[in-house]
Amino acid sequence: AQSVTQLGSHVSVSEGALVLLRCNYSSSVPPYLFWYVQYPNQGLQLLLKYTTGATLVKGINGFEAEFKKSETSFHLTKPSAHMSDAAEYFCAVSDSSGSARQLTFGSGTQLTVLP
Amino acid sequence: DTGVSQDPRHKITKRGQNVTFRCDPISEHNRLYWYRQTLGQGPEFLTYFQNEAQLEKSRLLSDRFSAERPKGSFSTLEIQRTEQGDSAMYLCASSSRRSGANVLTFGAGSRLTVL
Numbered sequence: 001a002q003s004v005t006q007l008g009s010h011v012s013v014s015e016g017a018l019v020l021l022r023c024n025y026s027s028s029v030p031p032y033l034f035w036y037v038q039y040p041n042q043g044l045q046l047l048l049k050y051t052t053g054a055t056l057v058k059g060i061n062g063f064e065a066e067f068k069k070s071e072t073s074f075h076l077t078k079p080s081a082h083m084s085d086a087a088e089y090f091c092a093v094s095d096s097s098g099s100a101r102q103l104t105f106g107s108g109t110q111l112t113v114l115p
Numbered sequence: 116d117t118g119v120s121q122d123p124r125h126k127i128t129k130r131g132q133n134v135t136f137r138c139d140p141i142s143e144h145n146r147l148y149w150y151r152q153t154l155g156q157g158p159e160f161l162t163y164f165q166n167e168a169q170l171e172k173s174r175l176l177s178d179r180f181s182a183e184r185p186k187g188s189f190s191t192l193e194i195q196r197t198e199q200g201d202s203a204m205y206l207c208a209s210s211s212r213r214s215g216a217n218v219l220t221f222g223a224g225s226r227l228t229v230l
Contacts, residue, residue: 009155032217043119043206043221044158090157094217103217105157 002027002093004106012112019063019078021109023091026072033074034092034103035065044090050074061085086113119222121207127228128197135193136225140209147190148219149182150206151175158206164190197229 007022025031032051036044048059055067061084065076074091091106120139128134140147145166150158161180163171166187176182179197184190194201204226208219 004157034217036221041223043208043223044219045221046218049218092157103160103219105159107156 002031002095002102002104004091004093004104006089006091006106006109008109009107010110010112012114013081014114015083016080019076019081019085019111021076021089021091021111023065023074023076023106024072025074025091025093027093027095029095032094033065033067034094035059035063035074035076036090036092036105038088038090038108040087047076047089081111081113083113083115086111119207119209119220121205121222121225123225124223125226125228127230129230130199131196133193133195134197134227135191136205136207136227138190138192138207138222139188140190140207141211141220142188144209144211144214144220145187146210146212147184148208148210149190149192150208152204152206152224153202161192161205194227197227199229202227202229 003026005024034049035047037047038044047063048057050057050067058064063078088108088110090108092103094102122137147164149161152158160173161176162182164184167184179195182192204224206224208221210219
């Protein structure tokens with residue numbers, strides 16, 4: 001069984017400040033990890049994913065995430081927030097088969113960017 | 116390619132009525148997924164098609180729910196005798212082995228409100 005916990009259902013940052021969205025996972029097998037973003041009235045869009053190899057993963061829009069096996073974490077960061085980053089962010093885990101039907105999502109973190 | 120299209124975007128119905136949602140995936144994607152998202156939660160897997168074959172169904176998919184993908188292209192999700200607990204966003208996603216089976220492209224969703 002696998003699960004995802006996103007710490008903080010709402011996060012507010014000032015424009016230009018560091019964005020840090022936290023995700024911890026539980027998986028009995030080596031996981032594949034994902035971050036998706038959902039803008040209002042739109043579908044989820046893949047930001048980045050970790051499968052194997054380099055533990056620091058770069059995604060779109062300046063986001064990156066680091067897989068830390070010892071901490072079972074996959075936190076999402078961006079050095080400088082932009083107003084357009086305001087959205088809901090979902091962390092997800094699948095088993096190492098990578099099958100999307102095994103994808104388990106967290107409950108999401110709503111990011112607000114303050115001017 | 117216009118992405119994954121879902122119709123209707125919003126549906127309000129009375130309890131006991133039947134509703135049907137349609138999903139048009141990206142044309143070259145042979146895998147299609149239905150997810151349900153309730154307020155404050157991440158998407159939950161409902162069912163999965165590879166071409167026209169429905170390969171997996173979640174326990175969330177009660178016998179009032181039926182999904183089809185008759186020609187391996189578009190899919191429909193029907194809910195019979197709707198209940199207030201069915202109120203949710205119904206998300207469709209597609210993927211292909213070539214683009215990465217675990218990389219989903221989501222539609223904008225169909226929001227169902229059952230009165």
